[in-house]
Amino acid sequence: MEHASGFVLPNSGHNRDAEASKMGMWLFLFTEILLFGGLFIVYMVYRMINSEAFLLSSFELNVTMGTINTVVLLVSSMTIAMSITAIQKGNTRLSVNLLFLTLAAALIFMIIKYFEWSAKIHHGLFPGMEYYENLPKGEGLFFYLYFFMTGLHALHIIIGAIIIAVVIYRTKKGLITPERYTLTENAGLYWHLVDLIWIYLFPLFYLIH
Amino acid sequence: MENNTKKHEGDLHETQHISSYKQHFSTLVALLLLTVVTVAISVFGANLRTLSVATALLIATVKVIVVAYYFMHLKYDHKLYTWLIMIVGLLFVVFTALTSIEYFNR
8 A cells, every 4th residue: 555655645545435436337327328218219219100110020030039138138137136245245256156157148148149130130131231221111220220229238248248257357356355346236237237228128129019 | 333333434335235145036036027928928919019018118117127126226225326217217208208299299
């Protein structure tokens, strides 16, 4: 804690504030909610204008894969919540293992997403492809929104996985301890948000028909 | 209480509530059941179109509240967080409502 120069700030080492960090995380989550919220409004308007085309297109999506991914994300939400319980109870090792499980879930989600997207791209449904360009306007819009919104969500999964990896590293290095685990909590909040967005994306794209 | 004295000002963890593993597991079971219900309605009740849109969104909202309340720990946090989230939710509902009103009055 001592500086090389001998200069020490009056409150060195005492200036962390777990509650303020959590509030900061929540404020960030609010901006994320409004980002996806705007997209949901776009979806709503285009759906009202092209309800038949959206209905028809939604049958193209694979409900089984969507359901499996929903379950995977819900389970991962539980494992990261349990990981916080573990570190609070002083069980660092269990906390790390549960974080690894969460990371594995993120990987499974992305693998399933990869197969889903590949199948759609194989059918030429990605915006810009020849088949896509010849689709009726409404169906094109559906797939445009599908790729954009699930793509943005998948990007959040990747970022969440990176954050979880950082938490694992810092826990193993002893930088996150049962007395000081704000980063684990904030990573958990972010991961739950990613889950929350999927909870709305899943019925809107896969189920409503 | 004696054992409530904190080491540092910002060290709020010591007084924090710890959720049990069992509670987290029960929350997951509830969420999975809701998922089964929403998929079942969609797959077997395709002819109830408008009803299925409303119920799917309703069930999704219930799931979101369960995740926020238990997994995101809102139940045990300061009530300020709940109020802020409700304000953000209200903001979204107002935007959605205004957009819909505009659309239906064309």
